[in-house]
Amino acid sequence: MAAPAPPQLAPRAAEAGFPPELAVRCRGVTKVYTEAVTPVHALRGVDLDVRRGEMLMLVGPSGCGKTTLISVMAGILDPTEGECTVFGQDLSALGNRARTAFRGHAIGFVFQAYNLLPSLSAVENAAVPLLIARLPRREALARAAAALGRVGLGERLNSRPGQLSGGQQQRVAIARALVHDPQLIVCDEPTSALDHETGRTVMEILADVASDDGRALVVVTHDARVFEFADRIARMDDGRIVQVVTSPAELHP
């Protein structure tokens, strides 16, 4: 089976008049959850850009809409209003199947709870996005092994998640997010389950990843100890971006 074609994002971005230095552009993004008795306004007209090659951190109190925003950016949730464009592609304009395919090749995910399959080895877990893309198994495992080497787990290819520490599991998750070479990686609380030292190691790896090939990283975090790794920090409150800064010191209390 042939390897999946790399995403042809730049030409389309240029055609759409999408600034080439941007990875994500959100304009007036509103999200209202209507499942509850009272509608919940999770996002209230968010305007935000994410640049290529930067690590943007979304911070703020619980329930302020951080996770909803990265879900919209990743094409997992539809905004109720507004537009979220990723590499020139308005995700709302895509059908479900096309959006799933777009996520499969353009976006990498790092979850708070790792979400590794416990019965798969580290290398098999890291290979999952490539297997989803129907890459031949042998090639997928070879690329996954290289990705694990990059995050310092080249010696633990055949370990199962249960045999790895929390930090190692998160590094496997990062390898999985990188393995298909996505241009946008969204991370949800990647250090919340880790001790300080391990959290710093994970953030160093993510910062290294962000500097590669103009890749953009959006990291949701509560962990003030890792703010220093961000190129920019967007503080959210009550569904709005209330402040965007380049240094943690500039953040309002």
Added chain:
Amino acid sequence: MNLVAWKMLVGDRAKYIGIVMGLTFASLLITQQAAVFTGLMTRSFNAINDAGQPDIWVMDPQVQYIDDVKPLQDTELMRVRSVPGVDWAVPLYKGLLKARLASGAFQTCNVVGLDDASLIGGPAVMVQGELADLRRAEGIIVDEVGAHGKLSGPPLVPGGPRVPVEVGDTLEINDHRARVVGICQVSRTFQSQPVIYTTFSRATTFAPRERKLLSFVLAEVKPGEQPAEVAQRIEAVTELKALTADEFKELTVRYYLKYTGIPINFGMAVVLGFIVGVAIAGQTFFNFTLDNLRHFGALKAMGAPDGMLLRMILLQASVVGAIGYGLGVGAASLMGWLTRHSELAFRLPWQLLVISAGAVAFICLASAVVSMRKVIQLEPAVVFKG
């Protein structure tokens, strides 16, 4: 992603074994009970099979099954022989008579009286002696299982084996002396009585005095004639019931299905097996999917389309289905093999294997569909909920 699906399945060993065991038990119960039911139904018409050669059975119109004997007048034999298309016709006596054993005990036996001249309708397999030995004075042939079982004598020493009936032994049938001249093999009958073959004329002397003693007329059609057509002619001429061997078997099975509780009892066991399968395997499989919902959500978020996830679930259901079915059918076959010399009626034709496979496939498919519904409805955003 087949590898991922397979590893997800076997990775949760407890659930995997639970699902397989549930399906195994369902498959075993469905197959084994249905095989016993089929065995019993086959036994109900084995006497027709053992008669072998004749194309047509002629009987009283009120006869409902093979053991429901309503004797005919002797003259009916001649009338059947006179019907165009009949090559030959012979009498057959069939009745339950009491035999007094050497021990003094009485045993009800299924006595079959064969046409004196041709001995048509006799056993196909002789273990000792020959069928023609029936022509010897007081001659009877007993079936092997009966000879070693219900007709056998008491042990020579306390706790020893029972003494089987052998050639040369004598029995008393309805106060008439009978000498064993042969041992034969017959198919087991529904009532499992010992089968005793003798000639028609001798059988009528064994039987209690009755005005009519002709149980059936067995007829063969001439070459080129269709048995069904000749049977219709016999019915038209004699006003008796004339059935081909297959029709008579069908009539017998229908009687047992309609007038005994057998189908309900076995049907309930089969349905129970099916319900157990759905309850245990279906529920466990659904729980397995629920437990993995977060992983399915992660796969969905990472770009796995619904079709791919559905194929994974189908593969998982197919794997446990195939293993459970194989183990269940294997266990049922083993039970059948281990009890092949016992009284247990067990018959496992390929049609039963197909039906059992269909039932297990349905259980798996139903479980998979319920699980698939859950996965399709799953919002991938679930993976971001800590």
